[in-house]
Structure formats: C-alpha cells, structure tokens
Amino acid sequence: EVQLVESGGGLVQPGGSLRLSCAASGFTFSSYSMNWVRQAPGKGLEWVSYISSSSSTIYYADSVKGRFTISRDNAKNSLYLQMNSLRAEDTAVYYCARGRLDFLDAFDIWGQGTMVTVSS
Amino acid sequence: SSELTQDPAVSVALGQTVRITCQGDSLRSYYASWYQQKPGQAPVLVIYGKNNRPSGIPDRFSGSSSGNTASLTITGAQAEDEADYYCNSRDSSGNHPQVVFGGGTKLTVL
Numbered sequence: 008e009v010q011l012v013e014s015g016g017g018l019v020q021p022g023g024s025l026r027l028s029c030a031a032s033g034f035t036f037s038s039y040s041m042n043w044v045r046q047a048p049g050k051g052l053e054w055v056s057y058i059s060s061s062s063s064t065i066y067y068a069d070s071v072k073g074r075f076t077i078s079r080d081n082a083k084n085s086l087y088l089q090m091n092s093l094r095a096e097d098t099a100v101y102y103c104a105r106g107r108l109d110f111l112d113a114f115d116i117w118g119q120g121t122m123v124t125v126s127s
Numbered sequence: 128s129s130e131l132t133q134d135p136a137v138s139v140a141l142g143q144t145v146r147i148t149c150q151g152d153s154l155r156s157y158y159a160s161w162y163q164q165k166p167g168q169a170p171v172l173v174i175y176g177k178n179n180r181p182s183g184i185p186d187r188f189s190g191s192s193s194g195n196t197a198s199l200t201i202t203g204a205q206a207e208d209e210a211d212y213y214c215n216s217r218d219s220s221g222n223h224p225q226v227v228f229g230g231g232t233k234l235t236v237l
Contacts, residue, residue: 042226044170052162052170052213054226066224102169112217112226113160113175120169 009033009116011103016121023093023125029086029103029118037061037081040106042114043088045099045123055101056088057111071097093125129153129218131229138235139204147199147232149214157217159197161190164211164231173212174199201234209236 015027029041043055056077057066065077076089086103100122104114131151139145149159158177162170172181174190187202197216201208214229 044228051211051231052164052215052228054215054228057226066226068225069221104170107175110158110160110175112157112215113172114162114170114215115172115175115181117169117171 011105011116011118013101013103013118013121016101016123018124018126019093020127021094021125024089024091025093025123027088027090027101027103027121027123029088031084031086031105034105034116036079036084039108040111041079041086042104042106043075043077043086044102044104044114044117045097046102046120047096047099050099053099057106058086090123093123095125097123098125099123129220129227131159131214131216131227133212133214133229133232135230136233136235138237139201140237141206142203144200144202145204145234147201147212147234149197149199149229150195151216151227151229152195153216153218153220153227154192154195154197156219158192159190159214159216161188161197161199162213162215163208164213165209170213204234204236206236209234 012030058077074092100120102120105116107113161174164170178190218227
C-alpha cells in the first residue's frame with residue numbers, strides 16, 4: 008500500500024524548533040518529488056516547501072524561507088522538515104505530499120498530518 | 128507571488144451539476160489541480176493536468192480551463208461529494224518558483 012506517515016509534531020514555545028519526519032512506503036520514494044503543506048486550524052491549505060527527487064532543487068514559501076529547511080534521505084525513504092524560530096502563525100497540521108511524476112504540483116498521495124502548536 | 132481566488136461556498140441539489148471555479152494569473156501558464164477534503168481527513172487529488180482523474184476518482188468529476196480561470200465540474204452531485212475543494216497551481220511570478228493554493232470552496236449538497 009502506498010503510504011506516507013508523518014511524525015514529530017507537538018507543542019513548542021515561540022522561538023523554538025521542531026523536526027518533522029515523513030516515512031514513505033509502497034512506492035519508489037527516490038523517484039518522486041515531495042512537498043510539505045500545512046493547514047492552520049479552520050483555515051485553508053498552504054504550501055510550505057518542495058524538494059526534488061535527488062534533493063538538487065528546493066523551494067520554500069516566502070512565509071517560511073530562512074526558518075524552515077526541507078531535506079530527504081532516499082536510503083531511509085524519509086522526508087524531513089526542520090522548523091526553527093517558530094511563531095504562533097506556524098500552528099497548523101503539517102502534511103507531507105507526493106508530487107506526481109508528470110505534474111509535479113499535483114499532489115497525489117498525502118499523509119494523515121501531524122499537528123504543530125506554537126504557544127507559550 | 129500570485130494568488131488563486133475561489134468562492135467560499137457553493138451549494139447544489141442532489142443529482143444536479145455544479146461548477147467550482149478558481150481564478151488567478153498563474154492559471155494562464157499552468158494547469159490547476161483540484162483536491163477534495165472532508166472534515167478531519169487529508170486532501171485527496173481529484174483532477175490534475177488538462178482534465179485527468181487519478182485512479183478511483185468517479186468520472187462525474189471533470190476539469191476545464193479558460194484564460195485565468197480553472198473549473199471543477201461535478202455532474203450529478205452525490206451526498207458524499209459534500210466537502211471542501213481546493214485548487215492549486217505552480218506560480219513563477221516571484222523571485223523563485225512556488226506552489227499556490229486557493230482559499231477553498233465549501234460545497235454543500237442539498
């Protein structure tokens with residue numbers, strides 16, 4: 008079964024750090040680009056970051072650039088998001104999502120999400 | 128960066144046809160993808176590219192595009208189609224490429 012499972016969410020104080028992980032299974036992880044997408048409580052979807060299959064190309068949303076770092080380990084079938092200098096507005100469910108091979112910005116597989124709460 | 132605009136809410140009678148739209152400058156250059164999200168669940172891709180449905184998506188879902196507007200049409204809406212629908216596309220208008228989502232449309236099936 009094709010699956011993505013996020014972990015690492017939790018409660019963190021403003022200015023703190025957190026590292027999210029996404030474990031992939033059921034497909035050739037190293038062939039696909041991956042993304043992080045977040046959703047604040049009661050709000051819409053917001054794309055956070057993109058990483059190509061070989062990690063050679065990385066993009067970030069303006070709202071997180073300079074604070075978040077996306078990475079992947081193809082040997083471990085895992086995607087990561089290192090989040091530093093966290094703010095209250097970063098509070099959201101964070102999803103990892105796979106980009107299709109033919110349309111990179113069409114996300115065809117999503118994890119169940121992990122909640123990040125930034126609060127004192 | 129560019130934005131994608133969606134109507135916040137749309138309703139449709141059971142069995143009727145509904146169109147959900149998404150407007151933005153990026154859609155003049157890139158296709159939109161469409162996602163269905165039900166409460167407490169992750170989004171599900173329903174349409175991508177010119178008008179492609181992933182495996183398992185009913186053929187009552189279709190997509191189209193004209194100018195700066197992309198549309199998701201549900202022909203013969205079912206009760207299980209009640210959900211939030213989001214569009215997204217690539218955006219290359221800024222200093223670096225990004226992906227942008229619309230604000231979402233809440234579909235009510237009456």
